[in-house]
Amino acid sequence: MSKNTGSLRTTMLAVSALAGVALLAGTAQAEELRLLTWGGYAPDDVIEMFEKETGIDVEVTLSNNEDMISKLRATGGSGFDLAQPSQDRIAGAQKEYGIYKPMDMSKVDTAKFIPSMLAATKTNTTVDGDVYGLPHIWGTSGLVVNTKEAPDVKDYTDLCNADVAGKVSYRLKRPTLIGFAFAMGMDPFAAYGDEAKYQEILDKVEQKLIECKPNVKTYWEGGDALLNLVRSGEVVAAMAWDTGGWKLNSDNPDITFVAPKSGALGWVDTFALPRKSKNEDAAYKWINFVMQPEIAAKITASAGNFTASKGADAFVEGQLKTQFQNSFPQEALDNIKWYPPVPAGLETLEGKVLDRVKAAQ
Amino acid sequence: MSTPNPTGSVAGNGLKLGVLLMATPLLLWLVLLVLLPHIDLLMVSLRERISYGKYEFSFVNYIEFFTEPLYWNTYVRTATMSILATALTLLIGFPVAYYIAKVMRGRAKNVLFLLCLIPFWVSELVRTFGWMILLRESGVVSHFLQWAGLVDGPVEMLYNDVTIMVGLVYTSMLFMVVPLVSVLDSLDDSLIEAGYDLGGNAFTVTRDIVIPHAMPGIASGCIVVFMLTLGNYLTPTLLGGKSSLWFTDQIYTQFITRFNWETGSAFGFLLLVLSSFIVWLGLKLSRQTLSDTVG
Amino acid sequence: MADQFDLECRDVVKNFGQFTAVDQVSLTIPQGSFFSILGPSGCGKTTLLRMLAGFLEPSGGDILIKGKSVLGVAPNRRPVNMVFQHLALFPMMNVADNVAYGLRRRGVDRATIKSRVSETLARVGLPDAGPKQINQLSGGQKQRIAIARCLVLEPAVLLLDEPLGALDLKLREHMKVELKQLQHEIGTTFVYITHDQSEALVMSDQVAVMNAGRFEQVGTPQELYYRPQTPFVAGFVGESNRWQGRIETIADGRATIRLQSGGVIYAAADQFGMSGQTVGQEVDVFVRPEAISLERQGQGTTNEPGLNHMQGRVENLLFNGAASSVQLKELATGHDMNVALPQTGAFADIRPGDILDLGWKADQTKCFPAVATKAASQTDEAIA
Structure with a gap:
């Protein structure tokens, strides 16, 4: 579910490098907010406004879900004051590694959140009665399609059609497995609690993905790399995030985001406090600051996705709204499959499937 | 007293x-x-995850490596490709180094040496993206071939083993050329001349005099290139595309994507063992010692 | 006719851009002789040698080995071998492999190689050196191996590029004798280049003195020493005292030379191929230190007519056993002189400041028409 994969390079020496980060982090000043987030979630103009208002410096580190967990795990939850993992990746990581601390809801201006989203996120990120996450930005992943070149791609499995052979791309990551499972008529989320059943689903997906492999130009890694592939016409259909499709749509009206027939996969990125956060107050100030509708709209403009801020839609520019409505007619919106929390252990099963797909000739 | x-x-x-x-x-x-x-x-x-936050001593991570053919194959493939890349780098780098050290003189020599360095003024990521821009289907080489009328449609040159090899050799070149230039520089020209004078030709002089003299440089260049190649992550991943199985990628995946530090660590150790073993073997075969090579 | 010479050069020229390193050099070297090319560094002798070996192609002229032109023949196909300045023994091989190298290149079979190598090693007096590494050898042993490595190939000509330069003095003296002896025994033609006149004089049958790309004189060591034909040879080969002057008169088989610094030197007239035309000629005057006899002041036997006579004040005594000499300042002209001390020890007690009488016979004076230095000497005179 990573959007912009910042740094790819990590070797087995990551351990020592991270230990170094931890040492350095100890010297950080008090009035500083160290934010571990995604590309576009903390645009410069918002940081500037926040610094002007509060006097707190914001230091942004770009990351993705896996990277966030790995970083915080390596340091035992220190080095950052606020992180933004996806809501389905909090509970498992917290149970396993204890890298977060509970949210103090009294310090959060809950009235600024869309109530349904706040409630859902609270439920998904509760561990032992404590809430660990607040919703910030949500979006979906589905298909980015050049509708002129590949008019028939309506669902994930259509990527395996012969007429788009050699011109499709997707990632070798868990969203692909989930998406294909839905498109093949199965419900992987329902099988989250049942490892044997989940494995059964995975086996079928694995077979499909191996069959589909000759169709794939390359498994993409970074979001920008994929956008380039689609923009240059080397790839005509891909599995990707909605915002990427809309970005391309602004340049080339033929390309857009298509919500798959079996349902787009919905994600919510949250706010979560790392366990050894040094400046909790600044973190709450930032949360309350960016949830103001005008600020949230700025972040939407920068990230390309909508926020959980109540009333922010009114401030969002028209084009993005239009693109959103074109991609999501009401039934598609209702059909979004929201990620439930990932139970620990599933990632190992998924990993082996992905490995085997990659190794298949 | x-x-x-x-x-x-x-x-x-x-x-x-x-x-x-x-x-x-x-x-x-x-x-x-x-x-x-x-x-x-x-x-x-050496530990196994039992449940949330609970671990026990176990060899399961190593057993996993030996029982899962995928890991084993990737391991062997990475080693083979790295050895091949090292050999290719040596084959290409040796004449280059010889030319710089023995044929060029004065200013031109420095300029040429500097030219070898230039690609390393940018990061590996940028260099790799450079190759992608050149070789991709809508890239420079493909366009040129079409323009020249050599091919009919666009050609995809990325995402295969040959591209990986090109990228690895390119990335490693400098690390082969530098030790070779310095060791060849130290070869007295009169030894080469003596070789010819006594009846040798280009081949026998190279085989009997130049290469034996350059052996420490060859060994150190090969060690560095082999280690770099074996531990390379970006080049195989970006240029190799969908079938780029590389062992460091496995380690990265285990650590970062799977949160499986246990298996990742085991893989890391296995890679360490592999590189140590191959370097040792190489030194044994070339009858060099580590102290000759680094000294 | 030509094949009685192992090596012949005909008007060989080598240009590097504008610079002429070797200028119209011709030479013939008879079979079995030890031929040296003697000259200061930069005179072109190394360039000439490299052309003989084949590492450089001449810009003009022809090189013949055993009567056949070798122009365009690569070094590895010429019947000459070279002993390099720093010997260039292959450190990656042991002694036997070094010596066997050339034979192996010729595809000689193993058994033959083995016997030839041990034969050759025995010939240079190192029969047991075969399994040794190069760095286990002493300087002199390396020298012999370097020569053995060439000799095993039985070359028509062996080229030696100042191979003694790197040795210490004592060993060098020893190797001079040894090399000459070795050459004598095996009878291979040696072409030896050096800047050290003593090496050239001691070892050679024939020496060519080279200067600025040309041969000044070719002859036996004795000819070069006693009958130099050019001022360069007179100055370069052996020690000399040197003056500049003008021929004033020629009479009674004796030329009188008026020195620029004042004073007169007599020379035998026959060396000019005498005629009146040479009167007034500017000349360079050379006198060997050992040609000058010494007397203590006023003891007068040197004071005969027709003898050159000068007086000098002792400046320095250079004691060097049999080769001792004394540095003097000539009283009349202030000219510095160098005079060999008799080996009898008669002058062992002289001290700086003593005045000595100096004398030599007119036929010990060598004169050459001054050419290059004329302008310079005139300005010197003007200043004086």
């Missing part, structure tokens, strides 16, 4: 303290950043 010389021993202690103080950064570096992480890595690799 036979007093042992007290000043001597004080001076001795002072000297030792001085040496110790000077060695402190090195020792700290070795212990904190090399030794400790590796010990930690070893310990992590």
Whole structure:
């Protein structure tokens, strides 16, 4: 579910490098907010406004879900004051590694959140009665399609059609497995609690993905790399995030985001406090600051996705709204499959499937 | 009155303290950043996750490696490709180094040497993207071939093993050329001339005189290139595309994507063992010693 | 006709851009002789040698080995071998492999190689050196191996590029004799280049003195020493005292030379191929230190007519056993002179400041028409 994969390079020496980060982090000043987030979630103009208002410096580190967990795990939850993992990746990581601390809801201006989203996120990120996450930005992943070149791609499995052979791309990551499972008529989320059943689903997906492999130009890694592939016409259909499709749509009206027939996969990125956060107050100030509708709209403009801020839609520019409505007619919106929390252990099963797909000739 | 010389021993202690103080950064570096992480890595690799936050001592991570053909194949493939890349780099780098060290003179020599360095002024990521821009279907080479009328449609040159090899050789070139140039520089021209004078030709002089002399440089260049290649992550992943199986990629995946530090650590150790073994084997076969090579 | 010479050069020229390193050099070297090319560094002798070996192609002229032109023949196909300045023994091989190298290149079979190598090693007096590494050898042993490595190939000509330069003095003296002896025994033609006149004089049958790309004189060591034909040879080969002057008169088989610094030197007239035309000629005057006899002041036997006579004040005594000499300042002209001390020890007690009488016979004076230095000497005179 990573959007912009910042740094790819990590070797087995990551351990020592991270230990170094931890040492350095100890010297950080008090009035500083160290934010571990995604590309576009903390645009410069918002940081500037926040610094002007509060006097707190914001230091942004770009990351993705896996990277966030790995970083915080390596340091035992220190080095950052606020992180933004996806809501389905909090509970498992917290149970396993204890890298977060509970949210103090009294310090959060809950009235600024869309109530349904706040409630859902609270439920998904509760561990032992404590809430660990607040919703910030949500979006979906589905298909980015050049509708002129590949008019028939309506669902994930259509990527395996012969007429788009050699011109499709997707990632070798868990969203692909989930998406294909839905498109093949199965419900992987329902099988989250049942490892044997989940494995059964995975086996079928694995077979499909191996069959589909000759169709794939390359498994993409970074979001920008994929956008380039689609923009240059080397790839005509891909599995990707909605915002990427809309970005391309602004340049080339033929390309857009298509919500798959079996349902787009919905994600919510949250706010979560790392366990050894040094400046909790600044973190709450930032949360309350960016949830103001005008600020949230700025972040939407920068990230390309909508926020959980109540009333922010009114401030969002028209084009993005239009693109959103074109991609999501009401039934598609209702059909979004929201990620439930990932139970620990599933990632190992998924990993082996992905490995085997990659190794298949 | 036979007093042992007290000043001597004080001076001795002072000297030792001085040496110790000077060695402190090195020792700290070795212990904190090399030794400790590796010990930690070893310990992590020898445990098995039982449930949330519970671990037990076990060899399961290593057993997993040997029972899952995928890991084993990737391991062997990475080693084979790395050896091949090292050999290719040597084959291409040797004439280049010979030309720089023995044929060029004065200014042109420095310029040529500098030209070899230029690609390394940018990061590996940028270099790799450079190759992608050149070789992709809508890239420079493909367009040129179409323009020249050599091919009918766009050609995809990325995402295969040959591209990986090109990228690896390119990335490693400098690390082969530098030690070779320095070792060839130290070869007295008159040895080469003597070789010819006594009846040798280009081939026999190279085989009997130049290569034996350059052996320490060849060995050190090969060690560096092999290690870099084996530990390379970006080039195989970006240029190799959908079938780019590389062992470091497995380690990355285990650590970062799977949160499986246990298996990741075990893989890391296996890679360490592999590179140590192959380097040892290479030194044995070429009858070099590590001290010759680094000294 | 030509094949009685092992090596012949005909008007060989080598240009590097504008610079002429070797200028119209011709030479013939008879079979079995030890031929040296003697000259200061930069005179072109190394360039000439490299052309003989084949590492450089001449810009003009022809090189013949055993009567056949070798122009365009690569070094590895010429019947000459070279002993390099720093010997260039292959450190990656042991002694036997070094010596066997050339034979192996010729595809000689193993058994033959083995016997030839041990034969050759025995010939240079190192029969047991075969399994040794190069760095286990002493300087002199290396020298012999370097020569053995070439000799095993039985070359028509062996080229030696100042191979003694790197040795210490004592060993060098020893190797001079040894090399000459070795050459004598095996009878291979040696072409030896050096800047050290003593090496050239001691070892050679024939020496060519080279200067600025040309041969000044070719002859036996004795000819070069006693009958130099050019001022360069007179100055370069052996020690000399040197003056500049003008021929004033020629009479009674004796030329009188008026020195620029004042004073007169007599020379035998026959060396000019005498005629009146040479009167007034500017000349360079050379006198060997050992040609000058010494007397203590006023003891007068040197004071005969027709003898050159000068007086000098002792400046320095250079004691060097049999080769001892004394540095003097000539009283009349202030000219510095160098005079060999008799080996009898008669002058062992002289001290700086003593005045000595100096004398030599007119036929010990060598004169050459001054050419290059004329302008310079005139300005010197003007200043004086």
